[in-house]
Amino acid sequence: MTLQPLGVQISQMLKERDVDTIFGIPGVHNVELYRGIEQAGITHVLARHEQGAGFMADGYARASGKPGVAYVITGPGLTNILTPLGQAYSDSVPVLVISSCLDETAAKRGQLHQMRDQRAAADCVCAWSLEARSPEAAYSLIDRAFDQFASTRARPCHVQVPIDTLGAMAEAAPPPPPRPGYPAARFADVYAAVAAVLAAKKPLFVFGGGARAAADAIPDVLRQTGAASFVTYAGRGLVPAETPLHFGSYLARQDSAAIAAEADLVIAVGTTLSEVDLWRPSLGHTAPMIRVDIDPECFCDLAAQDTAILADAGEFLRAMSIAIPARTEDQAAKWDAALIRRRRATWRAEVDAERPGIVAISDALQTALPDNTMIFSDMTQFAYASKEIWDMARPGHWHHPFGFGTLGYALPAAIGGAMARAGLPTVAIAGDYGVQYTIQELGTAVELGLPLPILVWDNGKLGEIEESMVRSQIAPNAVIAKNPDFLALARAYGAGAEQPETLAALQDTVLAALDADSPTVIRMTCALAG
Template identity: 60%
Template sequence: MSDRPLGAQISHALKARGVEVIFGIPGVHNVELYRGIEEAGLRHVLTRHEQGAGFMADGYARATGKPGVAYVITGPGLTNIMTPMGQARSDSVPMLVISSCLTRPDRHMGRYQLHEMRDQEAAAATVTDWSLTAPDGPGAWRLLDRAFAEFAATRPGPKHIQVPIDVLEAPAPPAPRPPAAPVRAVAPPEAAARAAEMLRAARRPLFVFGGGAAGAAAPARRLMARTGAASFVSFAGRGVIPGSDPLNFGSYLGRSEAPGIIATADLVLAVGTTLSECDMWRPHLGHDCPMIRVDIDPAMLADEHRAELPVLGDARAFLEVLEEALGAHRAAPGWTAAEVAAARVRMRAETDAERPHIAPICDALREVLPPETTVYSDMTQFAYVALEVWDMEEPGRWHHPYGYGTLGYGLPAAIGGKIGLGDRPVIAIAGDYGFHYTMQELGVAVELGLNLPILLWDNGKLKEIEHWMEQSQIAPNAVVARNPDFCALARAFGARAAAPRSRAALQAAVTEALAGDGPTLIHMTAETAS
């Protein structure tokens, strides 16, 4: 391909690097990026807001394992997508945002031009792994290859490449062939040998698996069986060990009983987890024994959760080597299924008492959803309960805005996930207030004909915030907003709608929605639990 405008060639370079879908909104500054989209054979999804584009890219990436890519304009386009970028950074999601920026002579000049920011590159750097400017065509290709190399080999996260308008418009040489992808760091054999020695000496080993262990489910399950270990999983790690495993305490790390349980272990192995505030709601895990910690991010190995054996490397590779290093070892079980089951009953009861009416609906939904269903949830009380009581049998099937905790995630992320997963079932769960943030993206689901059930939990207020105010002895205020007729709103977009008032009716509505030819909003209230 002869030299053509760089903007027209970026889509070709992305296609050569495995990208299939772009989420975004065209504008006068980034229009050159759109010159090459169709020619390159890429699919473009026009979103209703750049925040929707970012969350769709996030949902697509979580569903497929491929980087989610978005095109946005200078200034407001970038600031609108910065919230999803922050969420992607918090949850280790591979995302690439390509934006325009002012021409090279105009950057940082303070002339109050269209879409001008004082320092767009620096602004995006606050919510990304890095934010850099492509000075020319060769510089753009180097940044692209750096992004994809890091997606493959390091802890995933969002990257931002901005291209000045004059650079987008200028002729540039075509991108070189993609380089070979690097492999992830593998821990040295001596680390596995030391971990095996510690495991052989343990009588009550306890694993804690996070989202970073999602690709390590097979060796993790074999190790659990061989060592008689019990486990907890973080919210992002649900499914690494099946919820049905008799020695799996589940995702109850934040429950009041969890520290006492963990304190009875004589060895803790934390694999692919940040041991974050949002999983535990306390500063310390609760153990009083040695810890082995495995993570791809060295920063995690130097945080306050200090381990006797910190291991830098890929979780799956390390657990496979650990299996081999254990030899024929099979431990006499120090944990019993009865103690785990009893603890789970107590912790579920605590969850149910905190936020009544929701757990029975979760049970009813689990009964009718196909086992391969992927769920995207928003920041809502329904999700907070489900993250604890809804066991997963496989990893990577429930996605939530865990750390950054942004409202408005569920619907657009589910749209991106559905685009990535095709015929596989996907559902979205949102609360009434959070739905307001991105409800305009319902138009995208209608436009694309996605058979996407959207479960809307309506308690008529920001009930979780009201609860926190009451706990803090603050008279609740600013927690009630006027809601629309959500079913009428959905129909106005061209979607279906249902308002079941019993669990049986809810099950029927979800089953029908999964078989439909477009999105269905399913309006739920506490009355649905009857």
């Protein structure tokens, strides 16, 4: 049939654009979107809350490299997903939310799910939020979102369609158009960067999550230049752990600013060097900086001596690795590998002292888990420590709500990630308080039969907030909450439930959970470290 309801045509359009999974919750206002999902051959994952659906779409996008898609209803459905959209915006994740909207809001009041302006509400946490009042507009806006995902810094987008329009008959969407790519570096920029690096005595690279496309070129560039390197939390795995001049993901250590000040050239690739990367006002360098990014907004705070290069990190660094000759002996960089090893050991010891017990447990997990395990973590002290000391074997395999910093991310995002990586190991790590924000999504994981270990770090309180209060000389208040019996709760949902008593038992438990036919909640406490 050429003519079908618009809701059917939208699902078919998404299928033709390589969408195979949609997350969401049906309701009376968006039911027309559900008419064509099965016909299109798309899997729909029923979340228990729209917040969960948004985090699932985010996790799916991070794991697959494709846009995550969610369907929600008007009003509360959309407001419930705004937090995940804010997280996706902050962390540059391509998420497309399609919602229904009321046909008329100016002249009517008291309608079901009515908001004064839901489009504007979503616009606050998206690249854009727009209304399609015709089939042609819906198709155009959806393709606009996919174009932006393919060619600019990824940000979530929201398209809303009036209820009557969703149910009206419409022609099929046009075939997928050719997609633009990311901007390529100019030859002049590449050669200028090569010349600057070769002239520098102590060049320092900082790689962020935006440099993941350059993973194959980064080891060559570092070897050829003798440069030292840091990675942001999102960039972990880009530099092999055994690289002699690699400082790791310790940028947030305050004395890393002194190291940046030693450099006579800084090359920051695919990173905004934001507050949540540094936890101080600036990197600490005084030397010129070369900034490589696909987002021009990242160049707004550059100094007069700095260089801005608008380019895809992968193409830029691969071009550098081809263009740059190996350093001769008299050109060798002056970074001290032994000093770097000692500095990393000192930082690791600081993490262990600050968060007793976590380092040993984190090390045990890192030893046990396969290298291709993808981890989704929540805002929890266990993740804060592990993000510094856990050297990832490959990039893009530890995902965290970095910028927006929302609680409740790990479990639903891991569900989305597991859906994108069927047959590959996926793990969720959450704190005892944060996991309760979205614990109901455990039902979704059970329904899907996902072999998902859900590690719950249970210290019986909001530990990070308590420590912040103490540092601020505030008597700890409202940091102790009554926790449920997490193991009993897991069993009530039909999931596995374990509480290992030793590190060896933890390793065995996690590996067994990866082979199970349903998710397993694994409660961890400080007692595990002995």
